Amino acid sequence: xxxxxxxxxxxxxxxxxxxxxxxxxxxxxxxxxxxxxxxxxxxxxxxxxxxxxxxxxxxxxxxxxxxxxxxxxxxxxxxxxxxxxxxxxxxxxxxxxxxxxxxxxxxxxxxxxxxxxxxxxxxxxxxxxxxxxxxxxxxxxxxxxxxxxxxxxxxxxxxxxxxxxxxxxxxxxxxxxxxxxxxxxxxxxxxxxxxxxxxxxxxxxxxxxxxxxxxxxxxxxxxxxxxxxxxxxxxxxxxxxxxxxxxxxxxxxxxxxxxxxxx
Amino acid sequence: xxxxxxxxxxxxxxxxxxxxxxxxxxxxxxxxxxxxxxxxxxxxxxxxxxxxxxxxxxxxxxxxxxxxxxxxxxxxxxxxxxxxxxxxxxxxxxxxxxxxxxxxxxxxxxxxxxxxxxxxxxxxxxxxxxxxxxxxxxxxxxxxxxxxxxxxxxxxxxxxxxxxxxxxxxxxxxxxxxxxxxxxxxxxxxxxxxxxxxxxxxxxxxxxxxxxxxxxxxxxxxxxxxxxxxxxxxxxxxxxxxxxxxxxxxxxxxxxxxxxxxxxxxxxxxxxxxxxxxxxxxxxxxxxxxxxxxxxxxxxxxxxxxxxxxxxxxxxxxxxxxxxxxxxxxxxxxxxxxxxxxxxxxxxxxxxxxxxxxxxxxxxxxxxxxxxxxxxxxxxxxxxxxxxxxxxxxxxxxxxxxxxxxxxxxxxxxxxxxxxxxxxxxxxxxxxxxxxxxxxxxxxxxxxxxxxxxxxxxxxx
Numbered sequence: 001x002x003x004x005x006x007x008x009x010x011x012x013x014x015x016x017x018x019x020x021x022x023x024x025x026x027x028x029x030x031x032x033x034x035x036x037x038x039x040x041x042x043x044x045x046x047x048x049x050x051x052x053x054x055x056x057x058x059x060x061x062x063x064x065x066x067x068x069x070x071x072x073x074x075x076x077x078x079x080x081x082x083x084x085x086x087x088x089x090x091x092x093x094x095x096x097x098x099x100x101x102x103x104x105x106x107x108x109x110x111x112x113x114x115x116x117x118x119x120x121x122x123x124x125x126x127x128x129x130x131x132x133x134x135x136x137x138x139x140x141x142x143x144x145x146x147x148x149x150x151x152x153x154x155x156x157x158x159x160x161x162x163x164x165x166x167x168x169x170x171x172x173x174x175x176x177x178x179x180x181x182x183x184x185x186x187x188x189x190x191x192x193x194x195x196x197x198x199x200x201x202x203x204x205x206x207x208x209x210x211x212x213x214x215x216x217x218x219x220x221x222x223x224x225x226x227x228x229x230x231x232x233x234x235x236x237x238x239x240x241x242x243x244x245x246x247x248x249x250x251x252x253x254x255x256x257x258x259x260x261x262x263x
Numbered sequence: 264x265x266x267x268x269x270x271x272x273x274x275x276x277x278x279x280x281x282x283x284x285x286x287x288x289x290x291x292x293x294x295x296x297x298x299x300x301x302x303x304x305x306x307x308x309x310x311x312x313x314x315x316x317x318x319x320x321x322x323x324x325x326x327x328x329x330x331x332x333x334x335x336x337x338x339x340x341x342x343x344x345x346x347x348x349x350x351x352x353x354x355x356x357x358x359x360x361x362x363x364x365x366x367x368x369x370x371x372x373x374x375x376x377x378x379x380x381x382x383x384x385x386x387x388x389x390x391x392x393x394x395x396x397x398x399x400x401x402x403x404x405x406x407x408x409x410x411x412x413x414x415x416x417x418x419x420x421x422x423x424x425x426x427x428x429x430x431x432x433x434x435x436x437x438x439x440x441x442x443x444x445x446x447x448x449x450x451x452x453x454x455x456x457x458x459x460x461x462x463x464x465x466x467x468x469x470x471x472x473x474x475x476x477x478x479x480x481x482x483x484x485x486x487x488x489x490x491x492x493x494x495x496x497x498x499x500x501x502x503x504x505x506x507x508x509x510x511x512x513x514x515x516x517x518x519x520x521x522x523x524x525x526x527x528x529x530x531x532x533x534x535x536x537x538x539x540x541x542x543x544x545x546x547x548x549x550x551x552x553x554x555x556x557x558x559x560x561x562x563x564x565x566x567x568x569x570x571x572x573x574x575x576x577x578x579x580x581x582x583x584x585x586x587x588x589x590x591x592x593x594x595x596x597x598x599x600x601x602x603x604x605x606x607x608x609x610x611x612x613x614x615x616x617x618x619x620x621x622x623x624x625x626x627x628x629x630x631x632x633x634x635x636x637x638x639x640x641x642x643x644x645x646x647x648x649x650x651x652x653x654x655x656x657x658x659x660x661x662x663x664x665x666x667x668x669x670x671x672x673x674x675x676x677x678x679x680x681x682x683x684x685x686x687x688x689x690x691x692x693x694x695x696x697x698x699x700x701x702x703x704x705x706x707x708x709x710x711x712x713x714x715x716x717x718x719x720x721x722x723x724x
Contacts (some may be wrong), residue, residue: 020342066614070527096614106605109628118623153606176613 003035004250006240009227012039015180015210016061016098021075023056023065030056033233040210043202045221045242048231049262050077052216057231058182061212063091063096079180096123098180104189105165106250107157107172112149114155116140119176137173143171144201149219160192163194170201174209181205183213187220199224218258222246230254266327269399273319276403277312284311284411285692291416302421310420313427314410315403322402330391330675337387343379362388450702460689461488466696472659472675474681474690483689490697492659496669497701498581500651501644504665508584509644510637513591514626520592521599533596540589548653551582556654563666577665583650590640591633598632599625609688635712644709646701648673672697 005052014037023031027090030054038044046054056065063084065071077084084094096119116136119125126132134154140146145167149160157168165184171180183202202211202224215221221228221242225255228245230238230253238245238254249255256262288304335358338344347354361380363369365388372378401487414420424522458466462485469489477486516536520529556578563575602625610620626633656668679694686692 062612064547064608067611069609092614092616095612100608100612102605102608102612104605106603106609108606108609108624118610118615120614122613122619172609172613178298 003236004238004240006238006244008244008251009240012037012041014038016077016079017042017059018061019030019076019078019130021057021060021073021077023053023060024070024072024074025056026067026070030234031060035075036229036239038210038212039227040179041207042226043206043213043224044209044227044229046212046214046229047216047218047221047227047229047239047257049257050216052231053234054231055184057236058184058212058214059100061182062095062100064095064100066091077162096176097178098182099176099178101166101169101173101181101183101186103185105162105169107160107165107168109156109158110211111154112157112160112168113153116171116175119172120254123176125176129222139171139175142174142205144166144197144204145171161195163192163197166190166194166198167201170198170205174205178209180210180212183211185214185216188216195220218246266323269323269395271319272291272399273316273323273398275404276400276407277316280315280403280407280411281308281312284308284414287414287418287716291375291414301417301419306424307418309424310427311407311410311414312682313424313664314406317427318402318406319399322399326395326398330395334384334391336389337390338380338383341380341383343376343383346376346379346390365612366409369633377468394702447702451697453692454699455697457689460692461485461696466490466693467700470661472515474669474679474693474714476679476688476690478690480685480688488673488689490700491691492661493670493697494663494700496655496659497645497673499663499665499669500576500655501583501647502641503588504577504580505584505644506637508581509587509591509640512584513588513636513640514595514633516588516592517595517599518621518626521596522625523619531591534591536592539586540593544586544647544649545653547582547586548649551650551654553579553720555582559666568666572656572666572668574654574668575666576655576669579651579654580665582654583644583647584615586650587640587644590643591636593638595629595633598629598636598690601632602628628696630717631718635716638715640707640714642705642712645671646673646705648677652677676701687691 012018016038018034020035021031021034022029034057036044046058048054059065060073061077061084065073073085079094079097082089084098108118110118113136116139117126117132120132120135126135137146137150140149145164149155149168157165160168166189170181170186187198190198199220202213205211213221213224225242228240228242229236230245230249230251232253238249238251245254246258249258285304285308288307289302292298292300292304304354318628338358338361339347347357357374357377358380360369360372360374360377361384363378364372364381366385460480460483465485466488468491469486470491471486471489472492473487475484475487519532524532556573556575559575559578559581560573606624606628607620610624611617615623651671651674655674657670657674658668659675660667660669662669676694676697679691679697682691
């Protein structure tokens, strides 16, 4: 069975593209033959029931699966045409270009300032304290957190509320000036108000970064994304404009899922 | 009749009670219209058995403490008692000999007078044994009957049994605490006696240590009881040299094992490291005294050091450091492993290398746990006796040169207590004062370590 890709998609330049990608955990195939182009212009959402492999696929886009010893990736994933699994490519550089925000906010137990400055410091982006200050402020502003924390940058990042922590994690990811931001269910641990703020933020970041978001909430996918891919049992079932996927799906399984028949 | 037999008797009675009560509960169950009891028959059985065994155990405990006194009282009513010396060593020897013959532990006596008491002893022991057995039986019977009569179909036996078991568990946990308290009190008493003879200021701040057990106990020379050289030696060997070895090695091994080692290697090395913690310290002592100390002395001499001692602080400290590695390593390992995977992922996803992640995120986040581990290790090191007894010297020496011989608090405690001085002499009593200081210091370190660990645990919840 092949993925149904809607035909009315205008041709865009792909920031990242996956060709025939399969991911294995030991002998178990978690992702089966997925091909997709991820454009910079749009927010791409991965939806699907639990265990369908959408997070696994997301994690293979910045090689976070490398941290799991039994994981293995087949096929080709490119960033600006460069194979990210090539032995020549430095995974450190890759992850600086493809940032990630996790399901549960995971600020480091350091100050707010240190959390944001972490990436620029390890990658040597800033030459002096002033430059670092500027990067921290810019990142916090972009993440919509500056006004709330500018008076207490030295407070611990873990002392913030859940929603603020998640925006801090987004600021932290932005600080290394990535080209792609991967978000793995970024709102699943947040209340509706904090969720609304994150979704607003995703809207603002759209266009500046290629954004891929994995979500359980179909409403969220409908609200924040312009492209949607539906995953089921390790396969990508259907990919198209978000509006089409939700109003006019081609595959029966997509239809069943978005109308709430399962998942 | 001996203690063992009394206990066996109690257990036998308990078993009988157990069986009888269970049979009775089953008969209730058969008789009841819906076949239900408030508690299962087993709980009825345990209720009765506990009511038999516990009072008997308490009685046996008390009886075995007071019976010898009662027996001696009885013996002293014998006519020959008038000829006994009124007090003291002789009187005691005669009575002991007589008792030994009466119980069959000895064949003859040295003291002719003792022969007079053999028969009274035999008689008294026999009489009190019978009293013991009869009272035991009576108590077991009364307890059993009381409990048995309370059994009813709606009797909440399970709740009672659980309460009794809880009380037993409480008692068990109190034993350790009360023992600690007892140790503390006994140390305090002896320490107060010592400080009655030697000025505490001289003891705590004096720079010269050289108690003479043969000196006049009535008028001790306070200036010979300055413990600073001992405190310094203890700190230098246990908290400085040993930690210079143990902290880096323990920490690095923990980092390697949690972050780099493949699971097979870890599964093999971690238990091996923990076995190291189980090696008797006397074995480390041999190693320090026979291998490390001479090697260090030879090395120092080959470098041109003139004062190299074969009982150097360095040898004891190095080996103690090796002994402490598993403590530091296992605490650091636990606290690094307790840092959530999300922290590690977060850092790696920023493009940090494993090395940067460890240095900048994992170790800082695990620091409270690591610090707690180090403090426990220090308190263990400064209380360590065997290695320093074997490898360090007994000469108190206030020096910063690790090649000098030095002594520690624990070494001096051993030296003072195994000497020939009497227990009234300040030199001997100083061992208690030293022990008291050591006890307070390690208690303080453990307390701080536990507080640190507690705060650390709250950080991720």
